[in-house]
Structure formats: structure tokens, C-alpha cells
Amino acid sequence: MRNAQxxxxxxxxxxxxxxxxxxxxxxxxxxLGGVAGGLLLGGCAxxxxxxxxxxxxxxxxxxxxxxxxxxxxxxxxxxAARGSDPHxxxxxTAPYAFVPHRVGNTVPETFHRIPAETRPADxxxxxxxxxxxxxxxxxxxxxxxxxxxxRPAATNPATSVAxxxxxxxxxxxxxxxxxxxxxxxxHDVLAYAFRxxxxxxxxxxxxxxxxLDLTLERHMWTPRFFGExxxxxxxxxxxxxxxxxxVTQEPDNTWDSVAKAGVRQKLPYGGEVVAQVINHxxxxxxxxxxxGETGQGLITADIPLLRxxxxxxxxxxxxAERNLIYAIRTFEGFRRNLVVNIAAxxxxxxxxxxxxxxxxxxxxxxxxxxxxxxxxxxxxxxxxLDVQRADQExxxxxxxxxxxxxxxxxxxxxFKLRIGMPVNTPIDVPMPTEPGIATSRPAAASTxxxxxxxxxxxxxxxxxxxxxxxxxLDLLNDLDAIGDAERGVNxxxxxxxxxxxSTTSVAFNTRPDQAGVGHYDDEYGVYSTGLTLELPLDRVAxxxxxxxxxxxxxxxxxxxxxxxxxxxLQVRSAMRRVExxxxxxxxxxxxRDLALQRREAAKDQLDRGLxxxxxxxxxxxxxxxxxxxxxxxxxxxxxxxxxxxxDTGTLRVGDDGKWIVGPVSSGIEAxxxxxxxxxxxxTEAQTLPPHPAx
Numbered sequence: 252m253r254n255a256q257x258x259x260x261x262x263x264x265x266x267x268x269x270x271x272x273x274x275x276x277x278x279x280x281x282x283l284g285g286v287a288g289g290l291l292l293g294g295c296a297x298x299x300x301x302x303x304x305x306x307x308x309x310x311x312x313x314x315x316x317x318x319x320x321x322x323x324x325x326x327x328x329x330x331a332a333r334g335s336d337p338h339x340x341x342x343x344t345a346p347y348a349f350v351p352h353r354v355g356n357t358v359p360e361t362f363h364r365i366p367a368e369t370r371p372a373d374x375x376x377x378x379x380x381x382x383x384x385x386x387x388x389x390x391x392x393x394x395x396x397x398x399x400x401x402r403p404a405a406t407n408p409a410t411s412v413a414x415x416x417x418x419x420x421x422x423x424x425x426x427x428x429x430x431x432x433x434x435x436x437x438h439d440v441l442a443y444a445f446r447x448x449x450x451x452x453x454x455x456x457x458x459x460x461x462x463l464d465l466t467l468e469r470h471m472w473t474p475r476f477f478g479e480x481x482x483x484x485x486x487x488x489x490x491x492x493x494x495x496x497x498v499t500q501e502p503d504n505t506w507d508s509v510a511k512a513g514v515r516q517k518l519p520y521g522g523e524v525v526a527q528v529i530n531h532x533x534x535x536x537x538x539x540x541x542x543g544e545t546g547q548g549l550i551t552a553d554i555p556l557l558r559x560x561x562x563x564x565x566x567x568x569x570x571a572e573r574n575l576i577y578a579i580r581t582f583e584g585f586r587r588n589l590v591v592n593i594a595a596x597x598x599x600x601x602x603x604x605x606x607x608x609x610x611x612x613x614x615x616x617x618x619x620x621x622x623x624x625x626x627x628x629x630x631x632x633x634x635x636l637d638v639q640r641a642d643q644e645x646x647x648x649x650x651x652x653x654x655x656x657x658x659x660x661x662x663x664x665x666f667k668l669r670i671g672m673p674v675n676t677p678i679d680v681p682m683p684t685e686p687g688i689a690t691s692r693p694a695a696a697s698t699x700x701x702x703x704x705x706x707x708x709x710x711x712x713x714x715x716x717x718x719x720x721x722x723x724l725d726l727l728n729d730l731d732a733i734g735d736a737e738r739g740v741n742x743x744x745x746x747x748x749x750x751x752x753s754t755t756s757v758a759f760n761t762r763p764d765q766a767g768v769g770h771y772d773d774e775y776g777v778y779s780t781g782l783t784l785e786l787p788l789d790r791v792a793x794x795x796x797x798x799x800x801x802x803x804x805x806x807x808x809x810x811x812x813x814x815x816x817x818x819x820l821q822v823r824s825a826m827r828r829v830e831x832x833x834x835x836x837x838x839x840x841x842x843r844d845l846a847l848q849r850r851e852a853a854k855d856q857l858d859r860g861l862x863x864x865x866x867x868x869x870x871x872x873x874x875x876x877x878x879x880x881x882x883x884x885x886x887x888x889x890x891x892x893x894x895x896x897x898d899t900g901t902l903r904v905g906d907d908g909k910w911i912v913g914p915v916s917s918g919i920e921a922x923x924x925x926x927x928x929x930x931x932x933x934t935e936a937q938t939l940p941p942h943p944a945x
Contacts, residue, residue, distance in 0.1 A: 304328070307462040311579065314462075318576050319583060324445065324906045327459050331452035331671055421642045432677040437597050440670060440680075441908030444593055445586075447671030454585045461578035468571035471517060477527075478512040484536075504536040513549075521564035522554030548759040556751040562738075563745040569738060573731060580724035587902045591893050596666050598886035601683040603659040605882035608682065610652040613875045616850075617645040620871070624864050637864050644868050648875075683885055686840050704896065704910030705889050707829050712822075715899050719822040720815065722900025729807075729814040736804035743797035750785035818898075825895040832888035839881040846870070846877035 308326065315322040345351035435443070444451060489503035513527025526549070533543040555564070562569075621641040627633040664674045672678070710718070720726065760775040853870040856862045896902035903911035 438908035444670040458582040521560040551756040557748040602886040609878040736807040739800040743800040755780040825898040839884040846874040
């Protein structure tokens with residue numbers, strides 16, 4: 252009978268003496284795998300970006316409909332992200348340079364040029380136009396240069412020499428001319444700002460990040476897969492004794508690999524369950540045999556029974572979900588404030604442009620007065636002082652026009668910068684519709700959509716306050732903060748409980764006498780369960796946390812009460828402001844009409860020789876001031892109405908920049924929700940010229 256031989260590992264293709272794994276093959280496979288992995292990772296960034304955008308935009312749209320009843324475009328990959336001006340695109344940003352974008356100590360050669368003398372020399376002004384009297388003398392007896400008016404010699408000995416000499420004609424700069432520029436209506440400006448404004452883009456990005464945080468929190472409560480592979484290759488020399496007793500050093504190389512894969516799930520009322528499979532392989536590379544190959548399936552559960560159990564375990568999810576609602580409300584509130592602020596700048600530009608028109612009319616009136624006074628002086632009916640006064644008023648009016656144009660252009664550049672438009676883009680705001688005389692129909696009677704949002708709704712104070720308390724988004728955030736504080740108290744009370752955990756595990760192992768990762772046997776299974784109790788002997792930190800949460804709750808209640816009264820104050824103040832501006836507009840219309848009548852009366856009396864030109868000069872100045880105040884009152888009223896709608900929470904503006912008035916029906920919700928695609932398909936080429944080169 253043969254002696255029983257010890258049973259060794261099974262002979263397979265992997266552990267036969269002739270089988271081996273070449274080192275060159277391993278290196279080649281590793282190199283190819285690294286290259287393939289690098290190429291794969293190179294294309295993963297775009298995939299993950301699109302995946303994140305899909306989750307975030309879907310989440311925001313859903314929550315907008317639930318929290319606001321309508322959706323707006325919140326995509327962050329629009330023109331504002333890429334930049335509105337192609338000439339401002341950064342070149343090489345040099346992210347890895349130690350000293351990026353070096354600047355030398357020299358300046359351009361053009362800055363060393365000495366400018367030509369721009370001050371006019373005596374006897375003439377280059378590039379300026381000399382304004383002549385309407386009835387200036389001409390002919391052989393006329394003086395060279397500016398034509399001078401003449402008058403008969405004074406017969407009164409008391410008349411000074413200056414009275415008999417012709418007063419010099421002032422030289423007035425010619426008005427600058429520029430080509431007509433396209434005008435943008437307010438809704439076009441708002442639509443442009445929604446797509447290009449940098450501050451609005453930052454607000455959208457903050458909303459995006461809030462939703463992105465929620466996607467991670469939601470992911471933490473779903474089954475999460477994990478896997479890991481580790482390998483350890485050991486090279487060493489081991490002593491080997493041959494049959495003759497000689498000891499030599501032979502290579503004894505081993506390859507130890509562990510692979511694990513599994514899934515974990517957080518439970519909504521506390522605890523976590525983990526299921527995983529672990530495989531272990533040990534191979535003697537020198538002798539080309541497998542020394543060990545085992546596997547284990549493991550399921551573990553750790554569940555709290557007191558502290559950390561119940562709704563307290565789900566607190567992070569509750570807060571993350573509500574944080575997105577707060578971010579959506581904050582974003583919409585910022586959006587409405589942006590509308591009001593941009594509209595305020597827009598109305599101010601209209602006011603400034605109206606002032607330019609008013610100063611131009613004043614220049615024309617004073618120019619006519621100066622010519623008329625000079626002609627009357629030539630006939631002996633006016634004094635030199637009257638002529639000088641008229642000329643001086645014309646110069647002052649011309650200078651006011653220059654100042655008004657410069658102020659308008661500067662304000663317009665700042666406005667373009669705010670809405671995200673390149674400052675060298677030629678645009679204008681339209682002239683405001685100047686209210687007519689007192690008998691004309693009020694401008695507020697217009698039924699155009701453009702004016703719908705600028706009309707004061709017929710509501711009383713109680714209705715306005717009720718709307719503000721219901722629709723103000725910042726007030727709703729303060730109200731919901733009380734609920735957050737109440738949950739904080741509940742969590743703090745839960746943390747006072749003892750720690751009692753239940754742990755359970757089930758392990759299925761492979762047979763130790765049989766190599767292979769799939770040979771599981773229930774005879775080698777291990778089942779365990781237990782309880783762990785921590786006695787609550789030290790709860791000072793938890794006590795303090797409880798008291799802080801209680802203080803936070805009372806502070807939240809107090810903050811909401813103050814916010815509620817603040818909303819009431821703002822609504823009442825907004826209503827008073829609208830009433831004030833409505834009365835102010837009617838007063839300024841009457842003031843403008845009286846100023847017109849005063850000027851006409853002064854002209855009539857001046858023509859009949861009953862008064863000097865001083866009264867007409869004062870009447871022209873009063874008319875200019877009245878027109879400017881009327882333009883300012885009209886802009887102030889429009890702004891006051893928008894501020895009232897904002898303060899009552901009833902301001903609604905679509906992505907196309909147009910007012911949404913009336914109840915928001917489901918059809919309007921769908922229309923507003925689809926505006927994102929509509930706005931992205933539109934191009935500003937229909938209303939704006941191409942961006943000029945810098």
C-alpha cells in the first residue's frame with residue numbers, strides 16, 4: 252500500500268511548473284493599461300460635467316416650480332460665462348509660471364510725443380465756428396474777420412465810448428456730431444442683462460453650487476458602490492540548502508493581491524448596511540505556484556437605537572433640501588433687485604438724455620436771443636450790457652450742453668458695463684415720452700405691454716401689506732429658519748441620549764482546503780450580533796449644544812418678527828413714495844406749462860420793447876430747470892412703481908425682459924419655463940451692431 256501523500260494545491264494552468272508570468276509581459280501590460288487609463292480619464296471630465304449639469308438643472312427647475320410656481324433660465328454656460336466681448340478673451344494665462352505676465356519699465360513710444368498746442372491763439376480759433384448775428388453788416392465797409400454790427404453815433408454826451416463801439420462777437424465751439432446709434436428698450440436691456448451680466452452670472456453660479464451640494468447629499472443616501480484592488484510584489488533572497496548541505500541564496504519572489512468590491516447604504520433613520528466581497532491571492536512567482544486563494548462575502552449592519560436614531564439621523568438631508576429652496580428664493584430676490592437697479596439706471600439715462608435735449612433747446616433760444624439783442628443794439632434799442640448778457644447766457648447754455656453730453660456718455664458706459672455689454676458698443680436709450688400739458692391724457696393710461704409693469708396697481712394699503720407678507724421671498728426664508736432651529740433643538744435633545752448600537756455581521760468564507768474564490772461553503776460561515784452601550788456620564792458639550800439650539804430658535808423667532816414688521820414698513824413707505832412721485836409729476840407738469848407761458852410772455856414784452864432781455868433770460872433758465880425737473884420726476888415715478896412691486900413681492904419679469912402681469916397660470920409657467928431655450932436661440936444681431944474692434 253502506498254503512503255498517503257500530503258494534498259497540495261490543485262494543478263491548474265496557472266500553477267503548473269511550466270507556467271509563469273513574464274516580467275516583461277507584466278510591464279508591457281501595465282504600460283498599455285496606464286496609457287489607456289490616461290486616455291479614458293482625459294475624456295471623463297466632460298462626461299462628469301454634463302452629468303452634473305443634467306442633475307443640477309433638473310433639480311433646480313423642479314424646485315423652482317414647487318417654490319415659486321414658475322421657472323427661469325439658470326444655466327451657467329451662457330454668454331456671460333464665455334464673455335461678451337471676443338476682443339477681451341484672455342490669451343495665455345500662464346497658470347504654471349512663477350512670474351506670469353511680466354511688464355517692463357518702458358511705456359509706448361506714442362506716449363513720448365509732445366501734443367500740439369490746443370489753446371487758440373489770439374485773433375482766431377482753429378476748428379471752432381464763429382456765430383454771427385442774423386443781420387450782420389456786409390459790404391466794403393465791413394470789418395475783416397467776424398462781421399460786426401454797427402449803430403449810429405451816440406448823440407448823448409453822457410454816453411460812454413463803450414456804448415458806441417460794437418461789442419465783440421463770442422466764438423462758440425461747434426456742436427459735436429456723431430452717427431445715430433440703435434436704441435434699446437427696457438425689456439431688451441433686461442433680456443441682455445439676464446444673459447450677459449457678470450453679477451447675475453455670479454448669482455446663477457451660487458444657485459448652481461447650492462444645487463450641486465444637494466446632489467451629493469442625495470447621493471449619500473443611495474446605494475454607493477466601492478471597489479479596491481491592491482497588489483504587493485516582494486523580491487527577496489532566501490537561503491536554500493541542497494543535498495550536500497551547501498547553503499545558497501535563491502530568489503524567493505511573491506505576489507500578494509487583495510481585491511474587494513461592495514455596496515453600502517445609509518438608512519434614513521440611522522445606521523448603515525455594507526455588503527462586500529473580498530478575494531485574496533498569494534502566488535510564489537519564483538516557483539510558479541499559487542500558495543493561497545481565498546474569498547469572503549461579508550454583510551455588516553451598524554444601527555443606532557437611541558442616540559443618532561430617528562429623524563435626527565436624516566438631519567443633513569433635511570437641511571440640504573431646504574438650503575436649495577433658500578438659494579432659489581435668494582436668487583429670485585437678487586434677480587428682482589437687479590431688474591429694479593438696472594431699470595433705475597435706465598430711467599436715469601433717459602432723464603440725462605432728456606436734459607441734453609433741454610439744453611439744446613436752451614442753446615437755440617439763447618442763440619436767437621443773442622442775435623436779436625445784437626440786432627436791436629444796432630438800431631439803438633438795446634445797450635451793450637444787454638448784448639453781453641445774451642452772449643454770456645448762450646455760452647453758459649452751450650457749456651451746460653457739453654457737460655450734459657459728457658455725463659450721459661460716462662453714465663452710458665457704466666450702464667453697459669453693468670449689463671455685461673462691451674463699453675465700445677454703440678447704443679442709446681430712447682427718449683422718454685414727455686408728458687403733455689395738463690389737459691392731455693396721462694401717460695399711465697397706455698395699454699402697451701412695455702408700460703404694464705410701470706403702472707401702479709389699484710390696491711389699498713391693507714391689500715399691499717397682505718401681498719408683501721405672502722410673497723416676499725426673504726420673509727419666507729426667515730420664517731423657515733424657525734423650522735430649521737426647531738429641528739436643531741430636536742437633534743440636540745437626541746444627542747443627550749445614551750449611545751446604544753446594534754451590530755450584526757454575516758460572513759461566508761471559501762473552503763480552506765480548496766483553492767478558488769468561488770467555493771463558498773455555509774459550513775465556514777460566521778454569524779455575529781451584539782449591542783454596545785455607552786453610559787451618558789459626560790454630557791457637558793451636549794448640554795451646551797442644547798442650550799445654544801434653544802437660543803438660536805428664540806433668535807430666529809425674533810428675527811422673523813422684525814423682518815415681518817420691516818416688510819410692512821417697506822410696503823407702506825413704497826406706497827407713500829409712489830403717491831409722492833405721482834403728485835410731484837403733476838406739479839412738475841404744471842410747472843413746465845407755466846414756464847412755457849412765462850417765456851412766451853417775456854418774448855412778447857421784449858418784442859414790444861416793454862422789458863429788457865434780463866426777464867427773458869430768467870424765463871429761459873426757469874424753463875430749462877422746469878423741463879429737467881419734469882424729466883427727473885417722470886423717471887422717479889417709474890422707479891417708485893417698480894420698487895413698490897418689488898417690496899410687495901409682486902414683481903414678475905420673464906427671461907425676455909418683459910413684465911408678467913396678472914395671475915401666473917399654468918400656460919404662463921410653461922412659457923416662462925421654455926424661455927431658456929427661446930432666449931438662447933435669439934441673437935442680439937437683430938437689435939445690436941457687431942462688437943467693434945477695440
